[in-house]
Amino acid sequence: MEAxxxxxxxxMPQKIQKQRYKDMMKAALKHKFIVAEIFKSNVTHVVTxxxxxxxxxxxxxxxxxxxxxxxxxxNWFIDSVKARGPVQIQDKHRIPQGDEQVDHKDLPESASxxxxxxxxxxxxxxxxxxxxxxxxxxxxxxQDYAEMREADDxxxxxxxxxxxxxVLKSLKFPLTSVAQLKGAKDIGKHVEQxxxxxxxxxxxxxxxxxxxxxxxxxxxxxxxxxxxxxKTAQEWxxxxxxxxxxxxxxxTKGDWRLRFGLAFHEDLMELVTRxxxxxxxxxxxxxxxxxxxxxxxxxxxxFKRGKTKGHDIDLLFTHPSKGKESGFLLRLLSVLESKNLIxxxxxxxxxxxxxxxxxxxxxxxxxxxxxxxxxxxIIKFPKKWQREISEEELFGEEGExxxxxxxxxxxxEPAMKKFKSEELSPRDIAAQTRSWIARRVDLIMxxxxxxxxxxxxxxxxxxxxxxxxxxxxxxxxxxxxxxxLYDLKERKALPAKSxxxxxxxxxxxxxxxxxxxx
Ligand code: UTP
Ligand code: MN
Numbered sequence: 428m429e430a431x432x433x434x435x436x437x438x439m440p441q442k443i444q445k446q447r448y449k450d451m452m453k454a455a456l457k458h459k460f461i462v463a464e465i466f467k468s469n470v471t472h473v474v475t476x477x478x479x480x481x482x483x484x485x486x487x488x489x490x491x492x493x494x495x496x497x498x499x500x501x502n503w504f505i506d507s508v509k510a511r512g513p514v515q516i517q518d519k520h521r522i523p524q525g526d527e528q529v530d531h532k533d534l535p536e537s538a539s540x541x542x543x544x545x546x547x548x549x550x551x552x553x554x555x556x557x558x559x560x561x562x563x564x565x566x567x568x569x570q571d572y573a574e575m576r577e578a579d580d581x582x583x584x585x586x587x588x589x590x591x592x593x594v595l596k597s598l599k600f601p602l603t604s605v606a607q608l609k610g611a612k613d614i615g616k617h618v619e620q621x622x623x624x625x626x627x628x629x630x631x632x633x634x635x636x637x638x639x640x641x642x643x644x645x646x647x648x649x650x651x652x653x654x655x656x657x658k659t660a661q662e663w664x665x666x667x668x669x670x671x672x673x674x675x676x677x678x679t680k681g682d683w684r685l686r687f688g689l690a691f692h693e694d695l696m697e698l699v700t701r702x703x704x705x706x707x708x709x710x711x712x713x714x715x716x717x718x719x720x721x722x723x724x725x726x727x728x729x730f731k732r733g734k735t736k737g738h739d740i741d742l743l744f745t746h747p748s749k750g751k752e753s754g755f756l757l758r759l760l761s762v763l764e765s766k767n768l769i770x771x772x773x774x775x776x777x778x779x780x781x782x783x784x785x786x787x788x789x790x791x792x793x794x795x796x797x798x799x800x801x802x803x804x805i806i807k808f809p810k811k812w813q814r815e816i817s818e819e820e821l822f823g824e825e826g827e828x829x830x831x832x833x834x835x836x837x838x839x840e841p842a843m844k845k846f847k848s849e850e851l852s853p854r855d856i857a858a859q860t861r862s863w864i865a866r867r868v869d870l871i872m873x874x875x876x877x878x879x880x881x882x883x884x885x886x887x888x889x890x891x892x893x894x895x896x897x898x899x900x901x902x903x904x905x906x907x908x909x910x911x912l913y914d915l916k917e918r919k920a921l922p923a924k925s926x927x928x929x930x931x932x933x934x935x936x937x938x939x940x941x942x943x944x945x
Pocket of ligand 2: 727728737738739740741
């Protein structure tokens with residue numbers, strides 16, 4: 428199909444071999460393309476061998492392309508020559524622009540490190556949208572791979588890739604040369620190699636080798652199942668299964684997480700939207716206030732950091748009067764159960780003692796695990812929660828069987844009993860015609876005197892927590908967890924009445940949640 432007759436094409440000569448460039452220009456003239464000799468604002472189609480928008484902008488010495496200008500690979504030009512005129516642009520023709528890439532009209536003029544880059548990610552602003560998505564995707568793929576391998580050193584290796592990625596995420600310009608990272612502590616030789624290769628060729632062999640590694644691909648798919656960690660995924664691979672469908676067909680045993688995780692995998696793979704999360708939070712706030720006046724409910728996790736989609740919903744509860752929170756979560760679960768909104772889940776009482784403040788600080792792996800009273804499970808989200816609905820409709824949400832009371836919650840497996848008596852397997856439930864979608868939800872109850880530490884912890888990101896905790900330990904000899912900050916030398920806790928106060932105690936500049944996306 429022919430695109431607009433007014434197409435003005437500019438072929439970037441850089442990176443195209445001289446003779447080939449001449450041939451391309453000849454072909455263009457022969458087919459009566461309008462060809463611009465230099466880049467001007469009336470150009471509608473820029474054709475290039477560069478692989479990133481950033482590189483093109485740098486060479487053209489502009490901050491952004493005009494709205495009407497399309498940035499295209501040479502394959503568009505070849506297709507057009509074959510068609511004897513500019514063809515309609517397809518996805519395969521476009522230079523990919525990562526999701527997390529910022530709008531290039533916001534590009535600053537200069538592109539170098541203003542001052543030495545702070546050592547810890549918690550000392551830097553890390554926005555959700557940044558300039559270096561392509562590099563970060565590659566580095567985090569290597570992180571992912573190291574994390575899965577779980578051999579000696581792999582844990583540290585994984586963290587090293589991630590730290591490097593975090594440096595790039597905090598840059599206020601697209602990387603165009605590794606020299607721009609001079610002095611950044613987390614950028615080692617190996618990282619430089621990967622970055623240089625992406626700068627030169629658009630890709631890195633090392634990264635692509637991992638991306639195409641069949642074991643990595645299988646692990647990547649199988650660890651996405653709720654309840655399956657690397658160990659379980661590896662067991663499945665050892666049995667010769669490489670897709671979730673195969674596991675579903677053959678897997679017979681597994682705890683409740685796995686059984687429901689497999690049965691509702693498709694639901695759970697569909698990301699939760701901001702609107703759904705907001706509707707659910709509003710609904711829970713309303714139900715909570717009915718049960719306990721003054722209770723606070725806060726949507727944390729990725730949504731708090733400004734993400735528009737997430738894999739689950741994390742809600743943090745507290746009450747400013749000490750002791751009021753006791754028993755609340757079970758009463759709330761009971762209400763949800765009575766409204767037939769719980770698919771499955773597990774409640775755990777608090778396992779916090781003052782000693783854990785100290786002992787947890789010695790853990791390096793798994794240091795995100797905390798000791799709060801919490802419920803982890805899957806909620807049946809009515810499909811109408813996916814759109815904007817009135818409070819009346821939202822609060823009026825009622826399920827069919829309103830007979831269960833808090834008695835259905837013993838301390839072992841609340842919200843599970845029902846299914847034992849109904850004798851419906853998770854798979855049967857999933858196969859039913861239903862007006863709801865399964866959503867992963869975490870409900871965490873926090874005593875008020877630990878609240879702001881819990882808020883920082885559950886806001887994340889995970890890497891932000893790792894970093895601020897390492898920073899606290901190394902610079903102050905403080906142990907930091909979601910329960911508090913503990914001065915290991917003076918052997919005393921350091922309470923805080925706001926997030927800001929925590930940052931102040933640590934001597935770290937305060938960054939709002941939106942800037943903790945490291
Ligand atoms: P999530 O795993 O939900 O991550 O943990 P996320 O950032 O919200 O990502 P999406 O959007 O769901 O995919 C939320 C925060 O809670 C902390 C994590 O470290 C993260 O910062 N967390 C999670 C804990 O502190 N303890 C836990 O047991 C689980
Ligand atoms: Mn989350």
